[in-house]
Amino acid sequence: MHLSIEDVKDRIVEVMIRELELTLNPEEVHGTSRLDDLFGMDSIAITELIIGIEKEFTIKIPAEDLSVEIFQDLETLTEYVKKRLHGKTTGSIEGQDKTQC
Amino acid sequence: MTTSNRFFSIRDIGIFFYLVPFRMAASVLPIGAIRFFGLLMGHVYSALAYRRKRRIQQRLRTALGNSTTNDEIMELSRMCLLNAVACHVDALILNRIGTQALLANGKVSGLEHFKNALLKGKGVLLVTGHFTGLKIACRFLHESGYPHFGIVKRHADDPGASWLENRYLSSYWSKVIDQKGRVPVFVEDKDLGLRIMKRLRENGIVIISLDVPFSQHLLTRPFLGYEQAFPVGFLRIVYSTGAAVVPMVGIGNSSAFTICFEEAVNLREAARKDEFVAKNIDILVRILESQILKDPAHWLLI
Numbered sequence: 001m002h003l004s005i006e007d008v009k010d011r012i013v014e015v016m017i018r019e020l021e022l023t024l025n026p027e028e029v030h031g032t033s034r035l036d037d038l039f040g041m042d043s044i045a046i047t048e049l050i051i052g053i054e055k056e057f058t059i060k061i062p063a064e065d066l067s068v069e070i071f072q073d074l075e076t077l078t079e080y081v082k083k084r085l086h087g088k089t090t091g092s093i094e095g096q097d098k099t100q101c
Numbered sequence: 102m103t104t105s106n107r108f109f110s111i112r113d114i115g116i117f118f119y120l121v122p123f124r125m126a127a128s129v130l131p132i133g134a135i136r137f138f139g140l141l142m143g144h145v146y147s148a149l150a151y152r153r154k155r156r157i158q159q160r161l162r163t164a165l166g167n168s169t170t171n172d173e174i175m176e177l178s179r180m181c182l183l184n185a186v187a188c189h190v191d192a193l194i195l196n197r198i199g200t201q202a203l204l205a206n207g208k209v210s211g212l213e214h215f216k217n218a219l220l221k222g223k224g225v226l227l228v229t230g231h232f233t234g235l236k237i238a239c240r241f242l243h244e245s246g247y248p249h250f251g252i253v254k255r256h257a258d259d260p261g262a263s264w265l266e267n268r269y270l271s272s273y274w275s276k277v278i279d280q281k282g283r284v285p286v287f288v289e290d291k292d293l294g295l296r297i298m299k300r301l302r303e304n305g306i307v308i309i310s311l312d313v314p315f316s317q318h319l320l321t322r323p324f325l326g327y328e329q330a331f332p333v334g335f336l337r338i339v340y341s342t343g344a345a346v347v348p349m350v351g352i353g354n355s356s357a358f359t360i361c362f363e364e365a366v367n368l369r370e371a372a373r374k375d376e377f378v379a380k381n382i383d384i385l386v387r388i389l390e391s392q393i394l395k396d397p398a399h400w401l402l403i
Contacts, residue, residue: 036291042317044334046294048374051341063302066295 003085009078011056019052020045034073046071053077059084110263116270119189120277127193136356139190143183154178157403163326164394180398188233188401191354192278195236198355200244206355209241211362218345218365219247224301226335227349228366230312230389231401234351234358241351241360242306249306252293253285254315288315297335301344308349309335311389312402320379322386325393331386336378339368346385350392352399363388 003011013029016022016038022029024038032038035046049071050061059081070080127135147154157178161169169177195203218225227242227249229235242249253275259267275285286296300307309332316332324331339346348363366384371377393400 043291043293043295044297044316044318044337047298047338048341050298063299066299066302068292068295071295 003082005078005082008057008082008085009074012053012074012078012081015052015056016049019048030074032074035071035077053081057081057085059088107263109265113263113265113270116266116274120270120274124193124277127190128197132194132197135190135194139187140183142190143186146186147179147182150182154182157181160325160327160403161397164397177398181400181403184233184398185401187354188236191233192236194355195240196278203237203240203355204244207237207241207353207358207360209360209362211364214364215347215349215362218347219304221343221345222304223342224304224344225306225365226301226339226344226346227306227308227362228311228335228346228385228388229308229349229351230392231310232351232392232396233399233401234353234360235310236351237353237355237358238349238351238360239308247306248300248303249308250286250296250300251308251310252288252297252315254288254313288317294338297338298342301338301342307335311385312400318378320382322382324386325390331382333378333382336381336385337374339381340374340377346381348385348388348392350396352396 009030010026013026016029017024017026020038022038029038035049038045050066054060061084065080070076130138158174161174161177165174215225215227229238239249239251259271262271286293290296297307311331312329314330314332316334318332318334318337319330320333321328321330323329338344346366346368348366349361350363351358351360353359366381366388369377369380369384371380393403397403
């Protein structure tokens with residue numbers, strides 16, 4: 001199934017709201033520039049987001065990709081997930097089978 | 102951060118003495134001489150720190166109940182203070198002692214439990230308390246090729262400490278001590294969650310000190326006769342990732358120590374995250390309590 005970048009973003013926002021138990025509507029999450037703003041002081045919340053995204057898109061995020069650059073905002077995260085999804089269908093993402101989840 | 106009314110305290114002089122002249126002297130003096138000096142300082146401290154000794158005695162009475170005599174309580178409180186000083190002195194010795202020489206002085210038990218937990222491939226959270234041999238246990242893991250990190254606070258945040266200690270001395274302390282075998286990750290770091298996740302994904306180890314409330318997620322539980330807040334953020338990670346939780350205790354110093362890995366905790370399942378955290382923190386607090394009651398003089402936070 002081919003997902004557009006907007007579809008991926010919408011689904012990530014849904015995961016955020018569900019997993020982080022946010023009391024925001026999707027539009028408010030879309031409008032957030034940095035993910036830190038959503039988590040506040042809760043640095044552990046990102047681990048729940050990672051697991052939620054993996055379940056939602058049936059992908060694995062390998063250890064080497066768990067970086068601040070990817071998780072800095074909704075755009076970078078969406079781009080990354082889109083890339084992983086593309087890699088899943090073409091099998092082109094290096095390191096995909098190296099994860100130990 | 103908690104602010105103290107005092108800019109400076111007498112304790113700051115002691116910390117400065119330990120971190121600068123004593124640490125420098127300890128880098129060149131024979132190890133036997135450092136130990137002797139540490140023992141001497143321990144006896145002096147034990148004789149002078151009567152207020153702290155009284156607090157320890159009160160806590161021991163509450164924790165141990167009527168099964169322990171007054172003489173035993175007095176002796177235990179003296180040992181607690183001696184061990185507290187010896188532990189700081191030993192931290193300096195640890196930076197000088199070679200791996201083979203260190204490992205020859207200790208006993209490690211239950212390593213198979215730890216290895217079995219690693220076989221699951223989801224990372225291991227080693228849950229422990231501030232026991233005298235914690236630094237040695239970290240060093241053992243480091244030298245044995247198990248990548249790990251511990252989570253600490255950048256500033257002491259101790260209401261009893263001066264502003265100077267909270268702001269500068271404690272961070273300088275964590276910079277200059279623990280050079281080998283312990284890479285601290287700070288609870289204040291925004292990427293803490295990512296770093297924990299990354300380490301677990303690499304099937305690595307994260308050390309959790311259960312006896313300090315270094316977390317944004319805390320739950321209060323009865324503990325040794327008092328109510329205490331415990332960090333529970335790591336249990337949320339366990340719920341999501343399925344990482345194993347292995348209790349560990351390190352007792353002693355570099356001249357004689359034991360490190361014990363217990364069987365991985367059989368965590369109780371729950372449909373909801375909050376329920377999982379609440380059920381399992383109870384199990385872990387009881388484990389920590391039993392470890393402390395077994396060796397109360399070796400628990401540094403009494």
